[in-house]
Amino acid sequence: MNRKRQLKSTGFIIGSASVFVCFFVLFFSVSQKNKTFAQMNKDYQSSDTYQEESLLDRARFVTKRDGEATIVVLGSSVTFGKGATLEQPVWGELLEDELNQTEGIKATVINRGYSGYSTADLIAKDKIAAVIKDEPDILIFELCLINNNRYPQNDIGQTKADIQFIMNTFKEQLPNTLIVLQTANPTHYDQVVLEQGKVTYDQYNNEIINFVRANQWPLIDTYHLLLDEMEEQHLPAEVVLSDAVHPNGDGYYLWFEILRDRLAVPVKMLQ
Numbered sequence: 001m002n003r004k005r006q007l008k009s010t011g012f013i014i015g016s017a018s019v020f021v022c023f024f025v026l027f028f029s030v031s032q033k034n035k036t037f038a039q040m041n042k043d044y045q046s047s048d049t050y051q052e053e054s055l056l057d058r059a060r061f062v063t064k065r066d067g068e069a070t071i072v073v074l075g076s077s078v079t080f081g082k083g084a085t086l087e088q089p090v091w092g093e094l095l096e097d098e099l100n101q102t103e104g105i106k107a108t109v110i111n112r113g114y115s116g117y118s119t120a121d122l123i124a125k126d127k128i129a130a131v132i133k134d135e136p137d138i139l140i141f142e143l144c145l146i147n148n149n150r151y152p153q154n155d156i157g158q159t160k161a162d163i164q165f166i167m168n169t170f171k172e173q174l175p176n177t178l179i180v181l182q183t184a185n186p187t188h189y190d191q192v193v194l195e196q197g198k199v200t201y202d203q204y205n206n207e208i209i210n211f212v213r214a215n216q217w218p219l220i221d222t223y224h225l226l227l228d229e230m231e232e233q234h235l236p237a238e239v240v241l242s243d244a245v246h247p248n249g250d251g252y253y254l255w256f257e258i259l260r261d262r263l264a265v266p267v268k269m270l271q
Helices: 002-045 055-066 093-102 119-125 129-134 157-173 201-214 222-232 249-260
Strands: 067-074 105-114 138-142 178-182
Touching: 002 055, 055 067, 055 138, 055 178, 067 093, 067 249, 093 105, 093 249, 105 129, 105 138, 119 129, 119 157, 129 157, 157 178, 157 201, 222 249
Parallel strands: 067 105, 067 138, 138 178
Antiparallel strands: none
16 A cells, blocks of 8 residues: 555656656746847847838748748728639738748738728727737738728718827737838729718828828828829729729739839838
């Protein structure tokens, strides 16, 4: 009987010691990994590259540090991809493909586009919290102005307050995330005062763009850049839209090209 007790006691001691050793090894490994990450972050933030950091620079750095960069694209149906096809996907998918063909980068793009959502909807329906849980390294936020502008039109002052609240939340909860804002595509309604609307979509864009620039947030003004591209290529709206509002595959590809052309541009110059 005593022999059995001794064996059980010895087994318990050995088992406890093994658990302790495993815990110590795990703790040491995590601690060393955190120290390595911290040093890599410190070295990067003191580098010349960081001073002129682009979206590509951040994706390449995170890939080196973590093995993969996580990118979230947030916005409305034109971020989700309404009007896209398997053969001609939405701009977020095209971005993921482009990054994964770029030397030194491995990336996953998480699509958090919501059809019909305004900035107020993103806040009310906890979509901002969902992005925070993703812990993205890069966030590209399409500002939902198509929906803020229509049926009924959200007050521009409230839209500014929504954007300010969202950006404050991200800066507090995601301090290490690189955030770039985007406007969306032109529509058939650019110059039309819609039902219950106070301003046109074009005027709404201009007002919000000025607000974003005043806050010095990185911005890709997709709306005006697409208008310029369509004019240069003599493309009427119906050629790049699947309906009155949403791009077709060609429209999304034009959108992606605008984004791609700015991947290597220092973020501080995106205005």
